[in-house]
Amino acid sequence: MRQIIITLVLALGHCLSTKAAANAPAAPPDDLDALSLADKAPTASMQPARPWRLFVEGAVGQGKLRDTGSNFSIYRGSIDFRFDDHVAPQLRVVFSDRLDGVDSDGVPPGDNVNTLREAYLSWARTEDQIFDFGRVNIRNGSAIGFNPTDWFKANALRSIVDPDPAVLRENRQGTVVLQAQQLWRDASLTAAFSPKLARSADSATFALNVGATNPSNRYLVAGSYKFSDKFTPQLLVYGGDDDPAQIGLNLSGLIGDAVVAFGEFSAGKGTTLVTQALRIPEANSNQQRAAVGLTYTTGFNLSLTAEAEYNSAAPNGDQWHLLAESSQQQVLSTAQALQDLPTRSQWFLYANWKDMLVRRLDVSSFLRQDMQTSSRTLWLEGRYSWERAELALQWQLFSGPEGTVYYAVPQQRTVQLVLRVYL
């Protein structure tokens, strides 16, 4: 009897294991090919990360002036350097600088401009309490094309070599500050004081230009709290001797797997853009600025952003058309210097396709549509990257009927070929 039971049990166990073995799949041929390829993959020689980045960039381009219809040429050479490392266990040094030499017979004419972007010491008193001193690029804002809470962007640009919003955020002067940050597990509080160091900007090639970045005593307090993985709002308060207190809010969140929604708002007393540009005395009034949008990413890694932008301090269509042509130019150049919206409302559409069709080819484009005067600017860039070099072709067009915002831009179109080599 016992023999029968053992035999039955063994038979049952054998049946189960045989059934499983019979179903065992061999590795598919494609998998074997891939594994063979991986076997032959070279063993990468690990280079330690360098604390610095240095590249040189050369550009040649051509543009067309709207007034005369004549073509102009652009030649540019740039050196870009960034260093970021610890010089002691709790002390970090950041230095970031760029020199642009531009030769052009267009508008504006070429010039040699050095931009000291950042130069500061950072001391970590503890792992969650940090102090900074020096020129720091303090940048806030969840939007892509227009950042109402990025107050230190005003007068920070010295040389515009690329209209891509990401590049404008990079190639600008920081402000000289004393800054402190306290961190908690799910929260952060930052306070910065930017003292008055000079009153007017300095256009000399190697000028530190602190008159542009530190024209008055200013402060910024920013706090954020992580309520959940999908929601971390940031609240900001900004003001100074010449700047009435402004309040700001940054929000972003996920909608499903492929969509990021964001919103950025600021409000406070201030003067209008026209009175600033034309230097007309005017009492402060309530002003609001906002940018709200969505970024959708497709399955093939194309990201599309639509952003609605609003600036109550900027002229509406009727106000813009009432301005003389020279005044329109002044408003436009003031808006560009302050990196503010030149008219009351705009749409900003941005597309970025990484590895478009072939690996390492990235295509980016934006359309800025002015809703007040029905004019627009369109920019398109194709950029191919090698291990230590990048080649980019950039094209920009300003279009609209006479008297509109983007018709007022002197250039009608530009095209540039840019080569960057990392050293």
Added chain:
Amino acid sequence: MHSFTATLAFAMGRWLIVLVVWLGVTVVAQASPDAQSILAASDEIRNPSRPFAVTVTLLEYRSAKQSDENTLTVYSKADNTSGQFRTLIRFVAPQRDVDKLMLKSGNDLWFFDPASQSSIRLSPQQRLLGQASNGDVVTVNLAKDYRAELLGEEDTADGERVMRRSYKLGLAAVSPDVTYHRVEMWVDATSSRPIKARFYAESGHLLKTAYYRKFQPQLGRERPTEVVIIDGLDPAWVTVLRYSDYAWRDVPDAWLQRDYLPRFKPG
């Protein structure tokens, strides 16, 4: 007497059947260990138990030719509440990407570029590393995000082309925040080593196959130091992930948030 013997034989026969069935069930039960435990044991092999850092080199191939290479340093720490890992990724190479950062904590995904000092929220669908999704690079405890079911035992070829007795698990996502909707995973029946996995989209189509291989002693036990990822649609698109320089490395909780990214600079 004959009747008694027949009755006894009948009763014994019934008991025999009951006994055989019981033993059979016991054998099957012994051959069917808890699927979730198998998955958790496999997770323990892939993921060190304490906060750690590791260097990941990604070699990407299209039609047998290398098309790209990236190097990252990955800092991982398990969240005390959820048990899931939170990860900071620092780009080490190529030169144009040096010091860029990615922070992933669940679906809270941020990208930081030190040049523009901007932190941008990413959606899970946005990929920064070619074929490899952001979820492929970060540390993941699958047992926290998936409900495992034992689909059977089978002999399967591992990444070294050696046949291994393995448990085949079917993983169904229990959280909407995961990278893959469904996973099939083969785990070595003897050692609990992960052998390979197939990752599927919600539509049911195969997204990629991953082989875990080149097991070496790292941070206290044998762990895979290479993962070969094969694209589900184009098998000639292959990414090799190599893991090196494993080290215990704590990261304070306060650092794993957006507002710390501009300051992250490991010494």
